[in-house]
Amino acid sequence: MIASQLRNTQNLDSRLRATNMLFREGPEGLKIAAQLVKENSEKSPELQWTARKIFWDNCASKRKSLLKFPSRVVLPSLIERGGNKRLGHGFIVGIEPLPNNLLLVATVSGINLYYYQNNSQLYLASEIDCPLSAFAVRGNILAIAAYKDIFIWDLNTGRFLSRIQAHSDSINTIAISPNRKYVATAGWDETVRVWKLSTKSAILLQSNCLVVEAIAFSPDGKFLATAGWDETVRVWDIATRELIHKLAGHDNRIVALKFAHNSCLLASGSWDETVRLWDIEKGVISQILENPSNKVYALCFSPDYQSMAIVGSENSIRLWDIRAGKQVLAINSRSSFLSAVAFAPCGKKIICADLETVSVWNIALAIPENSIRESLNRIESICYSPNGQTLASGSWDGTIRLWDVSHSKELRILNGHSDLVNDLTFTHNGRILASAGHDKTIRLWNVNSGRHIRTLTGFNDAVKCVAFSPNGQILASGSRHENLILWEVLTGRKIAGLSGHSDLVTSVIFSTDGKLLASGSRDRTVRLWNPCTSRLLRVFTGHVHDIQSIAFSPDGKLLASAGGDKSIRIWDVSTGSLSRLLLGHTSIIHKITFSPDGKLLASVSADRTIHFWDVVSGKTVKTIRSDVNPFNSIAFAPNGKTLASSSKHGVIRIWDLTKLN
Structure with a gap:
């Protein structure tokens, strides 16, 4: 019923x-x-x-059962663009502890909510139009800064409330007033603005200033503090919009601001290795907490305002007794880059985050109780399995992840490389995955079990690219030393070395019938080979900068190349002539690939766009833009209906091409 x-x-x-x-x-x-x-x-x-x-x-x-429920809230604009599926969260931007052991974690792809005693995960606003650069929480109101815009959410209902087009350049810090009626923002357009949420109208508080990195409302709502690259803290009267204090003393950029509960004390943290406590009523320095050899990245007051936690460049958590002005505890976090810190509401735990992991520390015991890994690390390469059900991604930390695309679920992690994974390729039946590593090795993996099959060695430099022959019996690899090598997959034996390029081979690919092998290089040439005889058949010239990527059309009649000169050249394989020159990107092109039906060519560039080109006309028919978060690799699904893109911020997005405008 x-x-x-x-x-x-x-x-x-x-x-x-x-x-x-x-x-x-x-x-x-x-x-x-x-x-x-x-x-x-x-x-x-x-x-x-x-x-x-x-x-x-x-x-x-029964909180563990919570994981059974999908709760992805996607902005309608992203759904309309076809990007409503994502793998991975990306780098961590910040954290905010909430009551009942809940922790809000902001990443470059959105917001995630955790019950941090057992890592149970809830998604809140896990996907938005643009990468998240800053966020703020006050009561039930969540404000997200995404590139130039502000997105407002209601935490109680999960409803998206409004969008404000706020700045002419990226927003780098945001704060919500205690009465939740105003949002203050500072951006790279060198302005500070205060927004009234009910009307979306703004007060321009500061302009033509150096970059402001920190902003904070006083608890009584009367003051707004701003600070940044000019090494000065400014305190503004919200009602009159007047500058009431200009607090000088730091001699390096200021990156953190926090008010005490009485609104009379303001803490500022700087790269000059100090935290300064200011008396707001008098406008003078009250106390200096020195952090030897440690640039301050973030700070926070304890719930009782008797202590302060500070994290910085030496990646330790330092706890200070404010009244005594003494450091009482130092915890070595073993993290690579601590960028956020907060006390749990109980005051007995400290929560800190680096770019990839959130850790919960017991203060009394000075030990970590829990950790939540958010990021996939910087992604360098992606590849679809032949059946389209699995996507492989390779990262800078040497890990390879296999994903169930339909359910956006991580299947397994393949560990073995000691440096970034440059390229990935599946055999025709999807059973074996080859990975090219910056650690001068190629590794072959059993996809079903995740077992490492063998390692191909003997390289004097990083292996940049790999490609299987259509029958899966031969593997081609490209590097600087000995350029191209052909390997027998079954035995791992080296079959042949193809010399001719004068610089690093950046891309290699077989034609669909396996009769041709193409290679692109930093020497600005594309070379066509007979893989059976190792004979060089043709050299394509014309690029004026290094070649980053090449691709055969499905019928093998066309060969496309692209790279540092921002152009895509489509060659007639049989004649060697230039068939078409595609211009439109404004920066280096990282990757190109033909759609399975051969009608489209997709290209991804450092200009933060993915272009889809009509192969016959040479015209751009669709474009995906990312205002901040740059794409670096793409892959068509075998059915041609979706395209996967990856970013160096640790996010993979699956685009529904039928929904692209």
Whole structure:
């Protein structure tokens, strides 16, 4: 009865009531509700969020079951662009502890919510139009800065409330007033603005200033503090818009600001290795906390405002007694780059984050209790399996991840490389994956088991690219030393070395019939080989900069090349003549690939765009733009309906090409 009501009603409130009743019916009702929420995942993001919230309230003792519920809330504009599926979260921007052991983690791809005692994950606003650069939370209001715009969300309902086009350049810091009526922002356009949320109108507080990196409202809402590259803290009266204090003393950029609860004390952290406490009423320095050999990256007050936690360039967590002005604890975090720190509401734990991992520390014992890994590390290469069900990604930390594309789920991690993974390729049957490493090795992997099969060695430099022959029996590799090598896959034996390029081979590919092998190089040439005889057949010249990527058309009649000169050249394989020159990118082109039907050519560039070209006309038919987060690799799914893109910030996005405008 209830399930039928949930299926049939189009009214959101009725759906929420029905879902609530199902949750209360026990395990069976829970199972039905989970399936129904999943079926309606794109239609009602509010339903997903509220269903999860109801379950949290009603079934607190069974929080692990929470993982069964999808709760991705995607902005409509991203769905319209076809980018409503994502693998990985990307680098961490910041953290915010919430009541009931909840932790909000902001990454370059959006916001994620965790129950940090057991790492149970809830998605809140996990995907937005642009990479997230800053965020702020106040009560039920979440403000996200994404490139030039502000996105406002209601944490209680998961509803997207509004979008404000705020700055003419990237926003780098944001704060919400205590009454939740105003949002303050500072951007790379050298302005500080205060926005009234009800009207979306702005007060220009500061302009033509050096970059402002930190901004904070006083708890009483009367003051706004700003600081940044000019090494000065400014305190503004919100009501009159007047500058009431200009606090000098730091001699390097200021990156952190926090008010104490009484609004009379302001802490500023700087790269000059000090934290300064300012008396706001008098406008003078009250105390200096020195952090020897440690640039300050972030700071926070304890809930009782008696202590302060500071993190910086030496990657330790330092705890200070404010009243005594003494450091009372130093914790070696073993993290690579601590960029955020916060006390848990109980005051007994410190939560810190680097670019990839959030860690929860017990203060009394000075030990880590928990950690949450968010980022995939910087992604260098991606590749679809022949059946399109699995996507492989290679990262700068040497790891390879296999993904279930349909369910956006990580299948396994392949460890073995000691440096970044430059390239990946599957055999025709999808059973073997080859990886080219910066560690001067090629590794072959059993895809089903994740087992390492063998390692191909003997290189004097990094291996830049790999490609299997269509029958999977031969593997071609490109590097600087000995340029091109052909390997027998079954035995790992070197078959032949093809010399001719005068610089690093950056891309290699077989034609679909396996009769031709093409290679592109930093020497600005593309070479065509007979892989059976190792004979050089033809050299294509014309590029005026290094070649980064080459691609055969599915019928093998065309060969495309692209690279540092921002151009794409399409060659007639049989004659060697230039068939078409494609111009449109404004920076180096990283990767090109033909669609499975051969009608489109996709290209990804450092200009933060992916272009789709009509192969016959040479015209751009579609473009995907990323304002901040640069793409670096692409791959068509075998069915041609989707395209995967990766970024150096650790995010893979799957684009539905039928929905691209």
